[in-house]
Amino acid sequence: MIGGSCLCGAVRFAAERGSGIVVCHCSMCRKAAGGAFGAFFVALRDEVTWEGAEHLSVYRSSPGLERAFCKHCGTAMTGANLTEPDETIILAASALDNDGSLRVIAVEHAAAKATWSEGSEEVPHFDGPYPGWEKLRP
Numbered sequence: 646m647i648g649g650s651c652l653c654g655a656v657r658f659a660a661e662r663g664s665g666i667v668v669c670h671c672s673m674c675r676k677a678a679g680g681a682f683g684a685f686f687v688a689l690r691d692e693v694t695w696e697g698a699e700h701l702s703v704y705r706s707s708p709g710l711e712r713a714f715c716k717h718c719g720t721a722m723t724g725a726n727l728t729e730p731d732e733t734i735i736l737a738a739s740a741l742d743n744d745g746s747l748r749v750i751a752v753e754h755a756a757a758k759a760t761w762s763e764g765s766e767e768v769p770h771f772d773g774p775y776p777g778w779e780k781l782r783p
């Protein structure tokens with residue numbers, strides 16, 4: 646079982662199976678997911694159970710497409726799904742608690758990559774918090 650939840654815990658999903666994960670660098674996915682990229686996978690609607698779905702809010706990000714997020718904490722819970730849904734649903738990999746065997750299979754809109762995240766693999770990495778927070782100034 647693949648499980649996801651929002652930051653505050655009000656909304657949870659569980660999916661029996663999931664596709665590979667697609668990472669999207671477009672500005673809409675970056676903003677919706679609150680990160681350097683969005684990451685999504687596909688599940689079958691009738692294999693997904695929701696807890697606290699009444700806490701979801703929906704934003705129509707493009708004509709015919711809507712994204713669902715927790716209205717209390719803002720966590721993206723889905724990708725851009727058809728407002729007239731088919732048998733599939735796009736779920737947000739960023740909400741996963743146990744990611745099981747799901748792995749990234751493709752990166753899309755790579756040309757729209759946020760310039761601020763360029764080179765982030767080369768800077769110092771810390772297993773705990775960044776020790777420089779208190780002295781960090783512009």
Ligand SMILES: [Zn+2]
Pocket residue numbers: 651652653654655656715716717718719720
């Ligand atoms: Zn929440």
Ligand SMILES: [Zn+2]
Pocket residue numbers: 669670671672673674675683754
């Ligand atoms: Zn996107």
